[in-house]
Amino acid sequence: MIDDGNVEVPGARDVAEVLRTDPIARVLGTRLTSPWVLGIVLAAIVIAMIVLGPSTDSRFIYTDF
């Protein structure tokens, strides 16, 4: 069935209903997605990249005879 704007599609949900009930939309709609939290998440990603990143430092490597 083609939705021409006038005909209700069976199974389709109202947008407001989706925002209220969908788990992902509920998270995105909360304070968790405030710019302050986003900044903390980005900082955590930077820290994780530094700590978990590969060692590329040119250090002395002891040659085990």
Add this chain to the structure above:
Amino acid sequence: MRFVALLAKVLLSMALTLVLVDVAVRLMLPREPRLEDSFSAAYLQRAVRGDGLENRTVFVGDSALWGYRVGAGDAALTRLSHDGVPIENLSFEGGSVANSYALLRVLDVFGVRPKAFVFNVNLKEFNPADNQYRTLYPAVEQLVWNDLSPAQRSLLTQTQRQTLDARIDRAVSGVWALYGMRSDIREMLFGAADAAGAVAAVTHGLSGESARYAASHKATPDRFLGTYNLLALTDANVEVNFLRALAARLEREHIRAYAILTPTNHGLLHDYIDVPEYDAQLSFVTRILKAQGIAVLNYDRAFAPSEFLDNDHLTTAGNAHLATLLRRDLPP
């Protein structure tokens, strides 16, 4: 405009978080009993500045003193520390006399005058074929290169890159503790150079590769052919140069100093070093040290072959023996 405000809030939040974490790293990063395998200039600087070294005996030296292939708790210097002897272990894998001199300069640059200065002299490092000959450890070089005299710099091969990105990297490392001490933090967290290295170590252990590697790398005399160069030492030798400079500076600054002639496995190396030329080298360095009033602790033949892992690295029992000798020979 709303987007710019949003972006500014995100960046501000990110910056504040990074600053807070950085403050936490500076305050809470533990002090290890010895330097990590690949310690950073930032970590060394923190160790030199923050530990009241004026009241401690500072040990500087190579892997034989550091405790190669024994746990930090079993290393001789950690044992001394646990017995209440106030020491700071700044020895590291890849040390040499040139590095010991450079570390003394690092202490000097940061205005630190230790209670006493103990270093080891390992004749294998006077061999121009040694892989540390003519170089400083990168973290040490980074801190002290500009404070060496032009003549001293000319004796060394600079390993720090001077490209723009390397300079930026060093500048960022200097102000951002988390970034500057990343190699130390990784080793503390993973017990390896990085997370991938830790996973590889576990994999190699489970697959038996580590055991096969150890079995194929047993210390046999033939592996040390060429480790010691027994030609007569002269002032053309870089290590001799730095030994003279180190002894002279310690004497000039009236720092109580002790030099350890490194324990050496004469049972393993008998065919190579139980010859008059080896003893002549020992006598040569001893004369240089004693001429500047430095006490020499001759441990060259003080250990049984069973106390060694290889030519000069001590077992756990050997490290316990070394700690006993140091307790006996150093003032409390």
